[in-house]
Amino acid sequence: MNDVLLEKIRIAREKGKKIGLVQGSWDLFHLGHLSYLQKAKELCDFLVVGMDSDEKIKYRKGNKRPIIPLEERYAMIEKLGIADVIAVKGLNEAHWELIKTIKPDVLIAIKENYSDENIKKLETICGKVAILPRQATTSTSDIIRKTLILNGIQAFPKKDPRVLDAVEKFKQRIGCYDSLDDYIKRVISFMQNSTDWVTPVAACCYLNGKWHFGANLIDQSCPEADIVNRSELFYATIEHAELNLLKQLRGVEKLESPVWTTLFPCDRCMKVLIDKGVKQIFYLEDHPDRNWSKNSHKLAMEHGVNVVQIGTKNKELEETENKEEFPKFKYIDPRNVRSQKQLDIMLEREANNEDPFDPLIIDQDILFTTDYWYVSQNRFPYEEIEYQILIISKYPIYTIDEMSSEMWQDLRNIMNALRKEYEIPGGALCYRFGDTLYSGASLKRLHAHLIVPKKDKKTKFTVGGNPVMKKEFNLSSTQDNKE
Ligand SMILES: [Zn+2]
Structure with a gap:
């Protein structure tokens, strides 16, 4: 003083x-x-x-x-x-x-x-x-604490549905999610905190009795298209999970705990982890072929970092998955298609990012529409069929959870109307739902079939999916068969 x-x-x-x-x-x-x-x-x-x-x-x-x-x-x-x-x-x-x-x-x-x-x-x-x-x-x-928390909430207003969707897809890709150990389940669940819906990545480590996490964060002010086609902006707009994890560990000079990460670290993150003293990295997915991670395996080897891939897919799943051909289809499941002609039409729609069951796209007559459904003849009916009528959701709805009670009621009314209109003495309303590997549907949009066989005849309606596509069917035939 x-x-x-x-x-x-x-x-x-x-x-x-x-x-x-x-x-x-x-x-x-x-x-x-x-x-x-x-x-x-x-x-x-x-x-x-x-x-x-x-x-x-x-x-x-x-x-x-x-x-x-x-x-x-x-x-x-x-x-x-x-x-x-x-x-x-x-x-x-x-x-x-x-x-x-x-x-x-x-x-x-x-x-x-x-x-x-x-x-x-x-x-x-x-x-x-x-x-x-x-x-x-x-x-x-x-006041400061509250302000910081509020700012934090504004920065991450809610779990982005695109992120949640990407995390679900990741779990499916990993295949054996249920058999993974707790460590990696933790890091997977933390992926939801990512703001990067293109590649939600999480990294974690266990230190002094506490879990520390980091997730991929993106610069939300960047135009969406740039983020999706991010090659040039890979480092400029994405804060990688590993770096975010290290941010949580300020003050820790040497990180001796192993690091768990959902995606193998990129070259730059690997360098940082090596500098930080990390000796063991567990990871779930690898992208050694990508430009950004070409050197990271080599770097790890040179510095004696032990990298361990865990939770490799179980063989059965890998076989049924047919090498990633199928998850990429948004509207159809080619494994369940019954004819090549049907498949060709579906593939062409899918290639244009069109739902073949979109009422504006569908190229067969619509008999009538209601609030929630539209009704159409099935162009590819089963054998021994008198009537096979499709009742298709007017809106892009793909899971049964999305069906309101009004929509159920509407389906019932349609069923009754058709029964009267066609004087149907008997038959079946067949309504499959959910995962096409279980339902056996070839089109994902919710739809029901009203099936009336010929009198005294039997017909088959399949429930249950095909694990692989029929051998004689060709996924690329649309190009060759343009007559
Ligand atoms: Zn990185």
């Missing part, structure tokens, strides 16, 4: 004034601060306000504080005119140095700041210690 201030205090004391001292950082000054100062002033004739320097606040409250720099905090208290003297406290000051220097007649403090024991000690230095209740329900730290 400088001599000029000390002299001011000495003079005040000589004049018989009661010297008070109140201290704080006075960052983001709020109403509670003002009341606190006013009450302090009421308890004395000459108020010294202690103010922490920026360095001291950083030391005590972390790098992001103070929000308001010393000059401004100082000017604000000065202009209030409540303080007679403002004393700035440096980082290297001894414990209670200002208190011991001034020896105030009254030290004004908040209960939380001192233990009972310390208050007793302080009473031996000061004439009196006046404990005031906190003057407002919010403290600056509370």
Whole structure:
């Protein structure tokens, strides 16, 4: 504390004034601060306000504080005119140095700041210690915490349905999700916190009894098309999961825990992990052929990092999956198609990103439509059939969960109307749903078949999917067969 201030205090004391001292950082000054100062002033004739320097606040409250720099905090208290003297406290000051220097007649403090024991000690230095209740329900730290959380929520407003969808697809790709161990399940579940729906990646490690996570985050201000075709922007717009994980570990010098990650680290992340001392990386999926990860395996080897791929697909699943040919179809499942001609039509629609069952696309007569469905003759009926009528969802609905009770009711009404219109004596309403490997449907949009066989004849309606496509069918025949 400088001599000029000390002299001011000495003079005040000589004049018989009661010297008070109140201290704080006075960052983001709020109403509670003002009341606190006013009450302090009421308890004395000459108020010294202690103010922490920026360095001291950083030391005590972390790098992001103070929000308001010393000059401004100082000017604000000065202009209030409540303080007679403002004393700035440096980082290297001894414990209670200002208190011991001034020896105030009254030290004004908040209960939380001192233990009972310390208050007793302080009473031996000061004439009196006046404990005031906190003057407002919010403290600056509370305000900042709430602001940060709010900003965080705005940055990640909700779990993006595109991310959830991508995570589901990832699980399907991994195939053996249920047999994975807890470690990797944790990291997979954390993928949902990613904001990168193109490649939601998560990384985690276990350290000092606690899980730490990072997920791929993207710069949301980037145009969506650029994010999807991201090659040039790969590093500019995506904050990789591994880097986010390391951010959670600030202060940890050497990361000796293994790291689990859903996708093998890219070259740059691998470098960072090596620098951080990581010796073992568990991963679920690999992309060694991609430009961004061409060197990462080599780097790991050179630095003695043990990389372990876990949860490789079980063989049965791999065989039924037919090498990724099928998941890419959005509207159809070629494995369940019954004729090449039917398949050709479907493939052509799919290639144009059109749902063959879209009522605007479908190239067969629509008998009538209702609120939720449209009704059409089946062009590819089963054998021994009198009628086979399709009742197809008007809207792009693919799971039975999406069907409202009104939609069910509507289906019933259609069924009754058709029964009367065609004077149907008997038959079946066949309605498959869900995973086409179970339902056996070749088109994914929800639809039902009203099937009426010829009298005294049998017909077959298949339930259950084909694991592989029929050998004689050709996925690429649309190109060759354009007659
Ligand atoms: Zn990376």
